[in-house]
Amino acid sequence: MSTTSTRPVVKPPAPSTNPAARFGWPLGFLALGVLVFVFNQWILPETNSDFQTGFGEWLPMTAVNEAVIWAVFALGLNIVVGYSGLLDLGYVAFWGIGGYVAGWLMAPFANQVNPAWANLKINILGHPLPGQERGIHVNFWLVLIIAALVCALAGVIIGAPTLRLKSDYLALVTLGFGEILPEVFRNGERVGPNGTWNITNGTKGITGIDQIPTGPFQLIPGVPATIGTFDLNLKFIVFALMLALAMFVSLRIREGRLGRAWLAIREDELAASMMGVPLMRIKLSAYAVGAAFGGIGGVLYATHIGGVLADRFNFSVSIILLAMVVLGGMGNVWGVTVGALLLAWINSTGLGQLGNVWNDVTGAQVNFASHNFLVFGAILVLFMLFRREGLIPEARTRQVLQEPERGEIESLGAEMEGTAEDTAAEGGDKK
Amino acid sequence: MTTPAIAASEVKPRRRPQEVAANSLGLLLLAAVGIWLVYELVAHPQQFASLLVAGVGNGALYALIALGYTMVYGIIELINFSHGDLFMLATVLSGIVAASWFSADSFTIGAVGAVALALLIAIVVAATVNVAAERVAYRRLRRAPKLAPLITAVGLSFMYQWVGQRNFMTGSAPKQWSTMFGNDSFSIGSVRVPYTTVVVLAVTVPLLLIMVYLVQRTRAGKAMRAVAQDQDAARLMGIDVDRTIAFVFALGGGLAGAAGLLYLQSVGTTNYNLGFRLGLIAFTAAVLGGIGNLQGAVLGGFLIGILQSLNDGFLLGQQWSMTVVFTVLILLMVFKPEGILGTATTEKV
Numbered sequence: 046m047s048t049t050s051t052r053p054v055v056k057p058p059a060p061s062t063n064p065a066a067r068f069g070w071p072l073g074f075l076a077l078g079v080l081v082f083v084f085n086q087w088i089l090p091e092t093n094s095d096f097q098t099g100f101g102e103w104l105p106m107t108a109v110n111e112a113v114i115w116a117v118f119a120l121g122l123n124i125v126v127g128y129s130g131l132l133d134l135g136y137v138a139f140w141g142i143g144g145y146v147a148g149w150l151m152a153p154f155a156n157q158v159n160p161a162w163a164n165l166k167i168n169i170l171g172h173p174l175p176g177q178e179r180g181i182h183v184n185f186w187l188v189l190i191i192a193a194l195v196c197a198l199a200g201v202i203i204g205a206p207t208l209r210l211k212s213d214y215l216a217l218v219t220l221g222f223g224e225i226l227p228e229v230f231r232n233g234e235r236v237g238p239n240g241t242w243n244i245t246n247g248t249k250g251i252t253g254i255d256q257i258p259t260g261p262f263q264l265i266p267g268v269p270a271t272i273g274t275f276d277l278n279l280k281f282i283v284f285a286l287m288l289a290l291a292m293f294v295s296l297r298i299r300e301g302r303l304g305r306a307w308l309a310i311r312e313d314e315l316a317a318s319m320m321g322v323p324l325m326r327i328k329l330s331a332y333a334v335g336a337a338f339g340g341i342g343g344v345l346y347a348t349h350i351g352g353v354l355a356d357r358f359n360f361s362v363s364i365i366l367l368a369m370v371v372l373g374g375m376g377n378v379w380g381v382t383v384g385a386l387l388l389a390w391i392n393s394t395g396l397g398q399l400g401n402v403w404n405d406v407t408g409a410q411v412n413f414a415s416h417n418f419l420v421f422g423a424i425l426v427l428f429m430l431f432r433r434e435g436l437i438p439e440a441r442t443r444q445v446l447q448e449p450e451r452g453e454i455e456s457l458g459a460e461m462e463g464t465a466e467d468t469a470a471e472g473g474d475k476k
Numbered sequence: 477m478t479t480p481a482i483a484a485s486e487v488k489p490r491r492r493p494q495e496v497a498a499n500s501l502g503l504l505l506l507a508a509v510g511i512w513l514v515y516e517l518v519a520h521p522q523q524f525a526s527l528l529v530a531g532v533g534n535g536a537l538y539a540l541i542a543l544g545y546t547m548v549y550g551i552i553e554l555i556n557f558s559h560g561d562l563f564m565l566a567t568v569l570s571g572i573v574a575a576s577w578f579s580a581d582s583f584t585i586g587a588v589g590a591v592a593l594a595l596l597i598a599i600v601v602a603a604t605v606n607v608a609a610e611r612v613a614y615r616r617l618r619r620a621p622k623l624a625p626l627i628t629a630v631g632l633s634f635m636y637q638w639v640g641q642r643n644f645m646t647g648s649a650p651k652q653w654s655t656m657f658g659n660d661s662f663s664i665g666s667v668r669v670p671y672t673t674v675v676v677l678a679v680t681v682p683l684l685l686i687m688v689y690l691v692q693r694t695r696a697g698k699a700m701r702a703v704a705q706d707q708d709a710a711r712l713m714g715i716d717v718d719r720t721i722a723f724v725f726a727l728g729g730g731l732a733g734a735a736g737l738l739y740l741q742s743v744g745t746t747n748y749n750l751g752f753r754l755g756l757i758a759f760t761a762a763v764l765g766g767i768g769n770l771q772g773a774v775l776g777g778f779l780i781g782i783l784q785s786l787n788d789g790f791l792l793g794q795q796w797s798m799t800v801v802f803t804v805l806i807l808l809m810v811f812k813p814e815g816i817l818g819t820a821t822t823e824k825v
Contacts, residue, residue, distance in 0.1 A: 225803065421634050422637075425631025
């Protein structure tokens with residue numbers, strides 16, 4: 046009976062062979078990155094001081110860098126939530142693990158872990174800050190890889206016992222992990238036998254994270270051997286590079302076998318398993334890949350603020366990341382990136398600046414930064430009510446959201462498509 | 477159907493070795509907890525008893541909040557993340573009524589009246605807010621994918637926190653309120669029992685009984701159960717689904733309001749982000765008992781409360797309390813996802 050229906054069959058888009066489509070986004074991203082860098086490095090210092098302070102208030106380089114890091118996290122969460130449809134409310138755990146891997150391997154902290162280690166001095170191509178040569182110092186680029194691997198492992202460990210649970214329960218378990226790990230970070234000052242081990246330095250956190258070495262690029266005149274704490278423009282290059290990597294991996298992996306399996310289990314787990322998708326392995330790999338992004342982002346964030354602080358890792362971070370993914374357009378790499386950059390900016394400087402403009406124009410005395418909860422909550426609620434698919438929706442998500450729900454059709458026993466559409470329309474009108 | 481097919485369908489599936497291993501591991505863990513409890517009971521009976529009293533007091537509060545969670549989840553399968561923040565609003569509101577308007581700080585008839593008034597106001601306001609939230613935000617999303625109402629709930633939770641952050645509420649810092657009993661207590665034997673624990677139990681237990689009666693014996697309760705079972709079928713049977721769901725939200729909000737006042741009377745401090753933590757604990761309690769199951773939520777609330785206070789006294793100390801609660805949650809999820817009193821559901825294809 047479905048053969049007579051006139052409903053269009055949803056076909057997956059054929060891979061594009063057009064060079065503009067294939068090379069368009071790397072070139073566009075590169076151009077944007079270069080533009081931001083060139084503007085901040087050379088053009089901004091030449092402008093008059095009014096413009097400089099104004100620009101510094103609206104779009105300071107620290108906020109830009111931070112937003113880029115948030116985008117890396119959001120892309121990682123997008124793989125878990127957007128691609129595979131596994132709701133993860135504890136993503137902040139991977140951020141924390143990545144950060145603490147950096148704290149251990151890139152700071153003088155390691156010699157405080159155990160009293161007997163006081164003279165520990167290991168240096169593997171590391172670039173410690175001057176005067177802080179003790180502890181473990183591993184090269185930044187190696188730490189990125191190590192953190193990605195450690196987080197992927199952590200993702201598998203968290204996922205293995207829990208991934209057979211269904212949506213809400215899975216969300217809850219991940220939330221549990223996302224709450225336990227920050228508590229471990231906060232209280233990790235006295236653990237082990239007789240409380241002699243100090244693995245996280247408690248709420249004081251770990252500071253003195255190493256610098257980023259530039260490697261062969263230091264041969265270029267003007268590029269230092271290591272990127273210092275306040276070298277924000279050069280740091281931007283590193284962070285933008287990692288964002289480009291995250292986007293590239295997200296886009297490419299999606300076209301392959303693994304990515305299609307993720308989309309399949311997102312759409313219908315049961316059908317996917319019937320078609321021979323190994324559910325556990327595919328879900329675990331989604332967790333592992335998403336977590337690896339989190340680890341990379343954690344290391345980046347540790348180098349961005351020059352330390353790891355336990356108080357940063359709380360539940361609201363997971364929620365903000367989820368909001369970035371959902372508001373940007375779940376499953377769509379561009380949407381998620383734009384959503385992450387936008388929300389991160391609003392969270393850091395945007396809201397206060399927009400509020401200042403509003404106050405200047407209307408003469409009001411509203412402290413907008415203190416209303417960020419309202420703004421954030423209202424954005425979430427309004428988006429869910431009126432634009433559920435996000436800013437830049439994925440084509441597939443839009444189709445799913447506009448179709449009537451499957452269970453509804455079945456519950457009415459309507460196998461003829463016409464009937465199903467009528468009931469769905471009726472349900473939609475009734476709200 | 478042919479005879480072999482029937483016979484094949486009646487063969488009980490063999491228990492796989494992993495399942496057996498998981499079950500025995502779960503029982504082993506349970507036994508270890510039991511032995512630990514007995515050991516502590518024998519070694520420090522007096523401390524054990526006083527921790528138990530504190531735990532029961534907290535557990536009653538958790539049970540009240542958990543009931544609201546579990547009722548909403550039971551009927552529309554929504555994890556209502558804003559529930560904890562609604563509880564926070566009720567806490568602050570009852571503090572404003574009881575402590576600021578009437579300055580109830582001692583056990584007099586006037587103070588009891590003020591607290592009773594605050595209880596009433598908190599219940600009514602919280603129920604109204606919850607129903608309004610359902611009407612404005614959740615009703616439109618009833619047919620949407622599950623993530624949408626969840627995120628809406630998170631957004632509402634942020635908005636409630638914003639209200640709590642205003643200066644006329646708590647402001648950004650924790651705020652201390654005067655309470656009816658303060659730290660007064662009486663003793664049974666050598667075990668100290670705070671008066672507030674008695675008050676909490678005196679309000680909670682009747683409320684819980686009323687809820688159970690409402691759901692299991694009345695017409696409205698029947699409608700609720702029908703809607704929870706299948707909304708479309710309930711509609712065909714002439715049940716007003718929208719009104720029933722709104723009623724459930726009102727009940728849940730009212731319970732959160734009552735819990736808010738009791739929390740204020742027993743703890744005395746409020747903070748704008750208090751609801752998040754307590755909401756999570758209460759939700760864990762609801763899951764522990766089997767989500768969607770009223771008695772389960774009560775049982776889970778008391779269990780979590782007692783476990784937490786025993787942990788504070790004997791095990792790891794207060795700074796690890798969330799870890800203990802969530803470890804219980806995760807272990808439960810791994811070994812018995814349907815909760816203690818819940819029934820396992822199989823997926824319909």
